[in-house]
Amino acid sequence: xxxxxxxxxxxxxxxxxxxxxxxxxxxxxxxxxxxxxxxxxxxxxxxxxxxxxxxxxxxxxxxxxxxxxxxxxxxxxxxxxxxxxxxxxxxxxxxxxxxxxxxxxxxxxxxxxxxxxxxxxxxxxxxxxxxxxxxxxxxxxxxxxxxxxxxxxxxxxxxxxxxxxxxxxxxxxxxxxxxxxxxxxxxxxxxxxxxxxxxxxxxxxxxxxxxxxxxxxxxxxxxxxxxxxxxxxxxxxxxxxxxxxxxxxxxxxxxxxxxxxxxxxxxxxxxxxxxxxxxxxxxxxxxxxxxxxxxxxxxxxxxxxxxxxxxxxxxxxxxxxxxxxxxxxxxxxxxxxxxxxxxxxxxxxxxxxxxxxxxxxxxxxxxxxxxxxxxxxxxxxxxxxxxxxxxxxxxxxxxxxxxxxxxxxxxxxxxxxxxxxxxxxxxxxxxxxxxxxxxxxxxxxxxxxxxxxxxxxxxxxxxxxxxxxxxxxxxxxxxxxxxxxxxxxxxxxxxxxxxxxxxxxxxxxxxxxxxxxxxxxxxxxxxxxxxxxxxxxxxxxxxxxxxxxxxxxxxxxxxxxxxxxxxxxxxx
Numbered sequence: 001x002x003x004x005x006x007x008x009x010x011x012x013x014x015x016x017x018x019x020x021x022x023x024x025x026x027x028x029x030x031x032x033x034x035x036x037x038x039x040x041x042x043x044x045x046x047x048x049x050x051x052x053x054x055x056x057x058x059x060x061x062x063x064x065x066x067x068x069x070x071x072x073x074x075x076x077x078x079x080x081x082x083x084x085x086x087x088x089x090x091x092x093x094x095x096x097x098x099x100x101x102x103x104x105x106x107x108x109x110x111x112x113x114x115x116x117x118x119x120x121x122x123x124x125x126x127x128x129x130x131x132x133x134x135x136x137x138x139x140x141x142x143x144x145x146x147x148x149x150x151x152x153x154x155x156x157x158x159x160x161x162x163x164x165x166x167x168x169x170x171x172x173x174x175x176x177x178x179x180x181x182x183x184x185x186x187x188x189x190x191x192x193x194x195x196x197x198x199x200x201x202x203x204x205x206x207x208x209x210x211x212x213x214x215x216x217x218x219x220x221x222x223x224x225x226x227x228x229x230x231x232x233x234x235x236x237x238x239x240x241x242x243x244x245x246x247x248x249x250x251x252x253x254x255x256x257x258x259x260x261x262x263x264x265x266x267x268x269x270x271x272x273x274x275x276x277x278x279x280x281x282x283x284x285x286x287x288x289x290x291x292x293x294x295x296x297x298x299x300x301x302x303x304x305x306x307x308x309x310x311x312x313x314x315x316x317x318x319x320x321x322x323x324x325x326x327x328x329x330x331x332x333x334x335x336x337x338x339x340x341x342x343x344x345x346x347x348x349x350x351x352x353x354x355x356x357x358x359x360x361x362x363x364x365x366x367x368x369x370x371x372x373x374x375x376x377x378x379x380x381x382x383x384x385x386x387x388x389x390x391x392x393x394x395x396x397x398x399x400x401x402x403x404x405x406x407x408x409x410x411x412x413x414x415x416x417x418x419x420x421x422x423x424x425x426x427x428x429x430x431x432x433x434x435x436x437x438x439x440x441x442x443x444x445x446x447x448x449x450x451x452x453x454x455x456x457x458x459x460x461x462x463x464x465x466x467x468x469x470x471x472x473x474x475x476x477x478x479x480x481x482x483x484x485x486x487x488x489x490x491x492x493x494x495x496x497x498x499x500x501x502x503x504x505x506x507x508x509x510x511x512x513x514x515x516x517x518x519x520x521x522x523x524x525x526x527x528x529x530x531x532x533x534x535x536x537x538x539x540x541x542x543x544x545x546x547x548x549x550x551x552x553x554x555x556x557x558x559x560x561x562x563x564x565x566x567x568x569x570x571x572x
Contacts, residue, residue, distance in 0.1 A: 035262055035263065036263065037246075037263040037264075037265055038261050038263065038264050038265070038285050038548065038549060038571070039265045039266075039267050039283065039284045039285060040063075040264070040265070040266050040267075040284065040285060040286055040287065040563070040566075041266075041267060041268070041269035041275050041278065041279075041284045041286070041287035042060050042063045042064050042266050042267065042268050042269070042287075042288075043060070043268075043269065043270060043271075043272075043275060043287060043288065043289050043290035043291070044060050044268065044270055044290050044419075044450055044453070045060060045242035045243070045268050045270070045450055045451045046058065046060040046061040046064050046241070046242050046268075047061075047241070047242060047451060047453070047454040047455070048061060048216045048217070048241075048454070049061065049065070049215060049216055049217065049218065049219050049220075049241070050132075050187075050188065050212060050215040050216040051065070051069075051073050051148075051187065052129070052132040052133050052145075052147055052148060052187065052212070053132075053145070053146045053147065053148060053212065053216050054146045054147070054148050054454075054458045054488045054489065055146065055216065055454045055455075055458060056148075056216055057148035057149075057489075058454065059315075059468075059470045059559060059561070060268075062470075062559050062560050062563075063266060063288065063560060063561065063563050064245055064266045065219075065245070065266075066225075066266075066560045066563035066564070066566055067225055067226060067227035067245075067247050067264055067266065067563070067566050067567075068223040068225040068227055068228055068229060068245075068247065068250075069187065069223065069224075069225050070087045070089070070090055070185060070186055070187070070224050070225065071085070071086070071087035071564070072087075072185075072472075072558065072559070072560070072564075073185075073187055073559075074129060074184070074185025074186055074187050075087045075090045075091055075185035075186055076091075076182065076185065077472075077558050077560065077564050078472050078473050078474075078555075078557035078558050078564075079555065079557065079558075079564070080553060080554060080555045080556070080557060081557075082473045082557045084181065084182060084473075087224075087255065088110055088254075088255055088256050089110060089113065089224050089225070089226075089253060089254040089255035090109060090110060090113050090121055090185075090186060090224055090254075091107060091108065091109065091110060091113075092108040092109060092110050092111070093108060094181055095107045095180070095181060095183075095184070096108075097180055097181075098168075100176075100510065101173070101174075102157065102170055102171050102172065102173050102174075102175070103170075103171040103175055103176060103177065103180065104168060104169065104170045104171070105168070105169045105180060105183070105184065106162070106166045106167070106168050106169075107126075107166060107167040107168075107169070107184070108165075108166050109121060109165065109166070109167065110254055112254060113224075113254055114224075114252055114254060115189050115191075115192075115222045115223065115224055115252070116221075116222055116223045116224070116228045116250045116251075116252050116253070117222045117252075118252055119189075119191055119222075121186060121224065122161075122190070122191070123159060123160065123161035123167055124190040124191070124202070125186045125188075125189060125190045126159045126167055126169070126184065126185070126186060127159050127190070127202065128187075128188065128190040128193065128201070128211075129184075129185060129186060129187045129188070130153050130156050130159055130184075131145075131153075131201070131202075131208050132145060132147060132153070132187070132212055133147050133149065133150060133152060133153030134147075134150060134153035134154055134156065135147055135150030135153060135154045135486075136153075136154065137205060138205055139205055139208060140205050140208040140209045140212060141205050141206050141208070141209025141210070142209070143209070144206075144209030144210060144212055144213045145208070145209050145212045146212075146458075146488060147488055148481075148488050148489055149477060149480065149481045149487060149488060149489060150486070150487075150488070151477050151480040151481060151484070151487075152177075152183055152184070152477065155171050155172050155175040155177075155507075156169060156170075156171055156172070156184075157170045157171055157172045157173075158170045159184075169183075169184050175507070176507055176508055176509060176510055177476060177507045178476060178507065178509055178510050178511060178512045178514075178515040179474050179475075179476045179512070179515075180510075182474045186224065188215055188220060189220065189222045189223075191222075192220050192222045193211045193214070193215070196214065198210060198211035198214065217241075219237045219239045219241075219245065220237075221235075221237050223250060224250075224253075224254075225250060225253070225567070226249070226250055226253050226255060226257075226258075226259035226566065226567035227247035227248065227249060227250055227259060227261075227264055227566075228247065228248060228249075228250040229245055229246065229247060230246045230247060230248050242268060242451055243267065243268050244265060244266065244267040244268065245265065245266050246263070246264075246265045247263075247264040247265065247266075248262065248263065248264075249261070249262060253567075255567055257567050257568055259567050259569075260570045260571070261569060261570065261571065264566075267284070269284060269287065270421055270450060271291065271421060271422075272289045272290075272291040272292070272293050272296045272297075273293075273296055275287045275289055275543065276296050276297070276299050276300060276543065279300070279306060279543055279544075279545060280299070280300070280302075280303075280306065282545070282548075285544060285545050285548040285549045286542070286543055286544030286545065286549060286552055286562070287542075287543055287544075288540070288541075288542055288561040288562050288563070289540075289541055289542075289543065290422075291422065291423075291424055292310070292351055292354070292424070292538065292539045292540065292541060293424075294310075294351075294352075294353055294354060297310065297541055297543070300543060305545050305546050305547040305548075306543070306544075306545060306546075307543070307544050307545075307546050307552075308541055308542065308543040308544075309541065309542050309554050310354075310539060310540065310541045311539070311540055311541075311554055311556055312356070312357050312365075312537045312538070312539055312540065312556070313537075313540050313554075313555075313556020313557070313561075314365065314470065314471040314472060314473075314537075314556050314557060315468050315469070315470050315471075315537070315538045315540055315556075316359050316365075316468060316469060316471070316534055316535075316536065316537050316538060317466055317467070317468045317534070317535040317536060317538050318362075318466065318467070318468070318469065318532055318533060318534045318535055319338070319341065319432075319464060319465070319466045319532065319533055319535055320462075320464070320465050320466070320467075320491060320492045320531070320532045321334055321337070321338075321463070321464055321492055321530070321531060321532070322460055322462055322463050322464075322465075322491075322492045322493065323492055323493045323494055323495075323531070324460060324492075324493050325414050325463045327406070327412045327413070327414055328414060328463060328464075330395075331529065331530060332391050332392065332394070332395035332397075333392070333395070333397070333412065334529075334530035334531070335379075335380070335388075335391050335530045336388040336389070336391040336392045336439055337388075337436065337439075337441070337464075337530075338380040338381065338530050338533055339379040339380055339381075339382060339383075339384055339387050339388040339391065340383065340384075340385055340388040340435045340436055340438055340439050341380075341381060341383065341432055341435050341436075342381070342382065342383025342435060343358070343359075343381035343382075343383075343533075343534075343535050343536060344358070344381075344383070345383055345431070346428060346431055346432075346535060346536070347535070347536040349427065349431060350424050350427055350428060350431075351424075351539050354539050356536045356537065356538075356539055357536065357537040358373075358376070358536065358537075359375070359534035359535065359536050359537050360372075360373030360374065360375040360376045360534065361373060361374065361375065361520070361523060361534070362478065362479075362482060362523045362526070362532075362534060363471075363475045363478050363479070363516075363519045363520070363523060364475065364516070364520075365537060369513075370475075370513070370516035370517075370519075370520065372520045372523075372524075374520065374523055374524045374527055375527060375533060375534060378527060378528075380527065380530060380533050381533055381534075381535070383435065385401075385435075385438040385439060388438070388439050389401050389438075389439055392404065392439060392440075397412075399440050400439065400440055401438065401439060401440050402440045403440050403442075404439060404440030404441050412440075412441055413441070413442065413444065414441075414443070414444070414463035414464065415443070415444040415445070415446045415462065415463045415464065416429045416432055416433070416443055416444070416445055416446070416462075416463070416464040416465065416466075417446050417447070417448055417456055417461070417462040417463075417464070417465045418445070418446075418447055418448070418465075418466070419447065419448060419449075419450050419453060420447035420448060420449060420450070421449075421450055422450075425466070426445075426447070428466060429443075429445045430445070432464070433445060443464075448461075453467075457491050458488075458491065460491055460492065460493065462491075465491075466535065468538055469482075470559045470561075471559075472557050472558060472559055473557050475515075475516065475519055476506050476507055476515055476519065478519070479502075479503045479506050479518075479519050479522040479523070480503045480506075482526070482532065483496075483499050483503065483522060483526045483531070483532075484499075484500055484503055485497075485500050492531060492532065494526070494529070494531040494532070496525065496526070496529055498525060499522060499525045499526055499529075502518065502521050502522045502525055503522055505518040505521070506518045506519050506522065540556070540561075542554050542561070542562045544562075546572070547572060548571065548572070549569055549570075549571065549572075550569065550570055550571065550572045551565065551568045551569040551570060552569065553565060
């Protein structure tokens with residue numbers, strides 16, 4: 001069953017034609033060695049396993065674990081057209097809105113829904129996910145839970161199992177979510193937590209916090225997905241954090257499409273140059289690269305079996321400023337900094353020869369009915385040095401355009417952090433450095449190792465930093481996740497009571513269009529504070545060897561990218 005919403009569909013910007021999705025079910029292909037290992041590359045390391053946490057909530061973790069987790073992490077995802085679909089290994093269909101006040105949803109489980117150890121999917125699994133995301137200290141020690149967002153979980157009042165076996169989620173009085181069909185679900189097995197020493201997780205918040213910490217640090221082997229981690233002689237998974245996971249078929253998988261690849265592995269391969277090389281050498285079958293360089297992709301034109309498709313999906317780069325920096329705490333300076341930065345020039349020089357869409361909105365892309373270019377209505381991202389210098393002059397800064405100093409004569413200095421193995425990130429830093437020189441700032445460029453990314457971000461060890469959000473067609477979580485004062489994803493410590501109040505309105509209606517208007521109001525208010533601005537929609541690519549894997553699709557609407565339908569993949 002599919003529910004359709006206005007899609008944030010990918011925009012084709014060149015590349016070869018996509019493969020047709022393989023037919024559901026069927027036997028293994030006859031041409032390839034079905035016992036051979038099929039390796040899919042993940043383009044950067046992941047630093048945690050549990051995707052509800054600030055350290056685990058990233059695209060790399062999602063990709064590494066898509067084969068074992070429910071679709072979309074918790075049981076639903078979006079297809080390439082932006083239509084929602086539900087994981088039929090868990091759900092018999094879409095949830096049902098059984099009451100608007102209080103908002104109450106009913107989920108019907110697939111008959112026989114079970115984990116790979118044969119134990120049933122149960123109401124406690126839904127509660128475990130809720131406690132992970134509630135932000136409630138009575139549910140879990142929050143210093144250990146470190147939830148990436150509490151926007152959904154904080155508003156759940158109860159989760160119970162009805163006599164007919166359905167799961168009933170009741171929300172707090174007055175709470176409304178226009179995207180109710182996209183909420184709740186199952187991520188990890190609660191009974192597995194109990195078997196590993198966390199029996200009292202429902203009653204003791206410290207035990208629950210320790211359970212979340214344990215899941216974050218240890219890969220679980222009991223799953224609902226089409227594949228399960230292989231285990232070593234000691235019973236531990238054949239996996240290494242940030243490096244690889246080896247999978248085998250989950251013989252108790254309850255989905256309608258049965259997996260057929262006997263040996264599947266996700267493995268980190270960093271940089272597009274290395275990913276293209278390994279694809280050509282046959283050591284990987286494909287990748288969703290984190291970089292975009294046409295000259296590297298075009299090397300795949302040498303052989304017909306190498307496929308690549310380029311597109312602009314819902315991955316978008318943005319620039320965050322840290323309010324804890326003594327200089328960036330000042331609004332006129334932030335406005336001047338972001339005015340001096342030229343978003344169009346950045347995109348043109350980082351992705352030469354590629355048309356990169358302007359991103360003037362935090363929640364919607366051009367072409368969406370709800371898109372409003374409120375960034376374009378300001379000077380932010382314009383590269384207007386004259387306007388930037390005027391902002392500083394009016395605010396009383398000294399040395400404007402030469403060696404910028406505060407009113408008190410203190411030299412203005414701060415850094416830009418970037419991953420040391422990413423040439424595009426380094427180039428971005430150099431470009432921003434050149435822009436800010438025009439207003440008298442000598443920007444320090446300070447790199448970090450790729451495996452330090454989550455720590456640099458979550459511990460706010462930056463003054464300026466750019467990274468990408470991987471979004472999907474659901475938009476009502478974004479305002480709170482990006483801008484709420486208490487959000488775990490508000491890495492720059494931004495806080496504005498007016499914005500916090502506006503965020504509550506996004507989920508004050510069952511009307512999606514009205515909710516979108518409220519979301520745009522949040523974006524406009526936050527833009528006026530010059531905190532975090534979109535830079536551009538990132539051009540993306542998917543590369544694969546069509547002789548070795550069939551069923552790979554571009555999907556700009558899923559945070560799993562092409563791995564959204566890994567259960568459908570098979571050998572040709």
